[in-house]
Every structure is written in C-alpha cells, then in structure tokens.
Amino acid sequence: MRVVQHPSPNCGPRRNWQTPSVIVIHYTAMNSADAAIDRLCDPRTEVSAHYVIARTGIVTQLVPEEVRAWHAGAGEWRGQADVNSRSIGIELDNAGGHPFPEAQMHMLETLLGNILSRWPVSPEDVIGHSDMAPGRKCDPGPRFDWTRLARQGLAARTGGDTGSQDPTPGQFRSKARRAGYTADVDDDALLAAVRLRFRPYATGPLTAADVSALQHAIPAR
Template identity: 60%
Template sequence: MIVIHYTAMASAEAACRALSNPDVEVSAHYLIAEDGCVSTLVDEAERAWHAGAGCWGDVVDVNSRSIGIELCNDGFSPFSAALMDALEALLAGIMARWAIPPERVIAHSDLAPGRKIDPGWRFDWQRLARQGLAVWADGAEGDVATFRRDAAAFGYTADVDDETLLSAFRLRFRPWGEGPLDAVDAGLAADLAARFPVDRFGMTS
C-alpha cells in the first residue's frame, strides 16, 4: 500500500528534522515540500514508522506493508500545485515499481479512523483518481443498513464505532457531508465495495 500523510509542521525543514530524528520514533519514505522538492528519507524496500496503530483490510501491521509519503501542509491550507505535481510523479513511479493498484493508495485517516485525520479534507483525492493514482466513489443512493459491511469490504476494518467510521469515510469521499449516516454515504460505500473489494488481492497481515 501507499499511505499519504500531512506533516502539520511549520516547514519542510522542520518536518525533515523530525522524521530523521531517531528519538522521535516517526519516519516516512518520502517528504514532499510545498515547492515540490522530494526528499527520500527511507528506502522503499525498508520499513518506516509512519502508519502507527491501525489496519486496512486484514493488514494490521501497515508499516510493514506500505510506503509512507509525508506532504508539507498544516492541515488547513490548500496543497500547492507544485506539491501535487510532484506527488503525482512520485506515486506513478512507486505504483509501477511495486505493482500497487490505485485502490491501495490510502489516507492515514483511512487506516486509523478517529486517531488520524491526515491528509485532511483539503486534499484533492479526485485529482489523483482522474490520473489513475487513487480511487473515487460514485453511485446511486444505497441502503444504510449495509454501510458498515460495504465500508469493511473496501478496507475500513478498524474496530471503531459507527460515528467514527462515518467521519473517516466522509473525510476521504464526502468531506462536505453533514448529519447522520444517509443513503448517499451508503451508496458510495456500496460502489467502492463492488468495484474494489480489498480481499481480491489476498491481503494478509
């Protein structure tokens, strides 16, 4: 998998220092600055400490099964055009080298609902999806009774309550959504489960 994060720090330099400091016990494979400069911090074949506690599908040790990309952003501002251009180029290369399909490019918030919110509601997932570098949800309204099952079929298997799961799902696929779970959320989850069931890759921990 590929997991996308934001740094929530004042600058790329500060983030690089933190991600390179063993005492901090946090790392990532790549850091992309606002100007599009890409820094390699950990070799792709090595394990980086970027995901923390969480799961995706039946993978519970995400750090051992993923490449982490940190984006220089405070969590509130738009992501710069230069950063997004650099991310697209980086993703294309990683996905080709490791045969990673677009549905396995995920947010930190996807694997750790309620604990993490990055890369946040300002991140343009639709842009990546148009380039075949991630996926987006579409579809007719669905049955709210199947939302949790369908979300899990796509990959949201964290042991969290319904409200936390919905918040994480909306942060990625419907950031403008408000109120309780509705048929629109259910339809989006059903579409993802039908087109991108996580178990078709035989993912194991």
C-alpha cells in the same frame, strides 16, 4: 524526477518478508518541510516516512522503499494491523489547514505513478492516514484533492447510484469493510473517516450517499 536523499535512521526490515502493497498519504502538521524532515530523522522521535514532498514540489527520500519506515502507527487496512510492514509512507508539507499547492500535487502524482509501476499497489490501496486509523488520525484532511488523483488512476474513485433508501449502520459497515476499512472503531468514527475521504463536507446522519460513495473503492479481486 529529481529526488533529494536525506537518510533517516528511523527504519528497519519489513516483517514477515512483506513488500509494499499500500501507500499511505499524510500531512506533516508542521510549519515547514525542513522542520518535518528534521523530526523524521531524529532517532529520539522514532518516526519516519519514505518521502517528504515540500510545498515547492521538492521531493526528499528518507527511507528506501524496500525498508520499513515508521509512519503509520496503530491502525488497520484490509484486516492487516502492521501497516508499516506493507506500506510506503508519503508526508506532504502542510500544517493541516491550507490547500495543497499545484507544485506539490504535481510531484505527488509523479511519485505515485513511479511507485505504482514498481510495486503491486492498486489505486484502491492508495489511502490517507485517516483511512487506516479512523478516529485517531485526520490527515491528509478535507482539503486534499483525492478526486484529482482518482481521475488519473492513482486513487479510488467515488460515486455511484445512491439508491432510494437510507442504509443501516450494519449495511454501511459491511460496504466499508469491503473497501478496506477494517479497523475496530465505532459507527461514528467509521462514518467520519469515510466522509473525510469521499464526502469531506457532508454532515448529519448516515445516508445512502455514504454507501454509494464507496461503490468504486472496492477493488475487483
């Protein structure tokens, strides 16, 4: 796989000697990959990512994987707040409202496979920005094909027995926490984040299907 190198100054050492154990997928919310790369390399913005994947499938590396990029911001995953220090950030060239092209998805799958072979990251810890920052972030959004990644063992699977009774918010939160959703947010924001990932077009109040969607997202540890 060919990777274009375009170093960003917006990075630093990982804190507390942490190594990558999470991959966070974003979309750029900009008009082009070049515009996103320019922003992620501008020291005035104080933001970056390890990789940008253009709609054409071109992969650009901005920050070495062993270094801390500034992509995640405020949020939490599995009880850890400094997600930047233990994650690799991948930005997908997408303005937020259109599908992700085949060339881009293919290169994302290749890159994810390579990263998972280098670092102790489980498929259940390949997440979206919205997973670690419920209510604050919505990328990579409802049009991102998580099921495609899950079929190849590159992300958590979804689905399971829906059961016969609708859960309480407390039961849902307990299941979501076991799946990694530990950010301190209200019930509505938590439900929206889980649905965005596993049931992107679901609406209405909490149901048993929302709990069952998390069944395979809980790692066997």
